[in-house]
Amino acid sequence: MAYIAKRTASRLITFIVVISLLFFLARSAGTDPFERYLSEDPRIPPEQIQRLRAKFGLDKPLHMQYLDFIRNTLRGEFGFSLYYKRPVFDVVMERLPYTLFLLGISITVSTIVSYVVGIYFAFKRGTRIDVWGTNICMFIRSTPHFWLGMILLLVFAYYIPIFPLFGALTPGVQHENTYEFIKDILFHYTLPLTTLIARQIGMYVLYMRNSTVEVLGEDYMVTAKAKGVSKRSIMFKHAARNAMLPMVTVTAIRLGFMVNGAILTETVFSLPGTGRLIYQAIMNDDFFLLQGAFFIIAITVLLANLVADILCAWLDPRIKI
């Protein structure tokens, strides 16, 4: 319990550090929102701008503004989207489930697959399967997410028109029941999921393989072999379990990478998720939306990390000490 409390506290501090940094960066870069968006318009008199500044608390001293900013952020008030003319929080929250769906499935599938395949390659190391397999993984992990997505679209939506070119649902279709709805969504998400999963597998099969190879060189493996433990048992009881740890500890960094991938993938496949929202915010020069979307994504990632920490503690009892 103490461990979890400590971790939660540290994640909260992380978040406050991040928003503080961004606040001071934003202010020092001289981007007062009213300067930026209103002073260019000659129809608005300077007194009007002053009144607006006072209304939004921008005439207060910096440290008061900072406290306001923190208070608002913690309350989930991220401001108003200039493009959607709606609170940023609402706009982002509508899109978040799509991204979580994409991330959730791809992280689960890719973890299981890279785990199994990585161990398999490690046991077959030096054989043709291992050499080809690792080379293919190497190439896939070197391709940019968005390009992989574009190629999949080109092949499986254009030349061989199996999958749709864009969107999360068939436009204008009323789904009769939940089953139909899930079927439609999975159909639309096949290519995006493939993109993300392939990239992840390319990366973590190699990682898993190398960490298993390292475990195979340990003395206790020789002991196990010497005392006549069966190959299957060595593979699953000794190698797999110990090789899992480094994989779990990179989860935190992996989550960040996955979010990067999701942004690019959603952009390519025109999915209604948070990632594409960010892309649109860049295109529309919607700074508050950009900032709010980033904060909400950051909170999500930090929460996911907390879950990963708890999982880690559960898997490896040594952490609790």
Place this chain on the structure above:
Amino acid sequence: MRINKFMKGVKSFASIYRRNKSGLLGLAILLFFIFTAIFAPILAPYDPYKRVDRPLIAPSQKYILGTNDIGQDIFSELIYGTRVSLTIGFMAAFFTVIIGTLIGVVSGFLGGVVDEVLMRFTDVVMILPSIPLMILLMALFGKQSFMIMILVLSIMGWTGTARLVRSSTLSIKERIYVEAARAIGAGDRHIITKHVLPNVSPLIMATMIYQVAGAMMAEAGLAFLGLGDPSHKSWGMILHYAETSGGWYANMGYPAWWWIIPPGLCVALTVASLVLIGQAMEEIINPRLRRR
């Protein structure tokens, strides 16, 4: 004397490196791209920023990779893009490594509160998704330029290097020759410049290669999202234009495969070659890996 020693090091490095087939392949691919970047004005048949013909012409003898939606020659774009992508990658990696080494050495050498604070900060930057943060930083800087791209990539990229350098500084700090140096009255500065830095430098070289790959990948992503400098078209930006125009699959009734396949393939090949080189270097630095 020192140059002799350095040359000897390079020679023994090269003789081990030569035995690594995939390392050599990586080096060959990278050199090919570097060559292309250097001789871009000679190699490119057209000006990549000028329209030369009708839009979306399929590859032909005149235009090896066809033209894009506004009639620019894609092959020339690709050749000049090599310059932009490689320059951004190498420069960002260079600054990244400097920041990372500085933080890593300070953190590992001083220890205590400084170490704690710096490492917590490193964790924060490492955990957060980098692309949205970089987008936000670029939005804060207010304009899109070549140098700002490099700056943002460097600000976000140093964490891995810092951690690696810190851990190897920690182990070097405890070695007997450092203790001996201390015993004869060497100061911190002497120990850092004469003992710690020379010993971590091979490691730094290997990380830098990986950093180039990472920076190029991140740059491709940001450029694809439309944050590149329009006057310096990189590979990622060619794909950005392809995406925003929608022309690569909707126009003319057939998809312009010649517009999207080559730039991504170039990114993938360069990144793969850098990873291969990095792995080969790691094997040399860490002989434990070589036996496997």
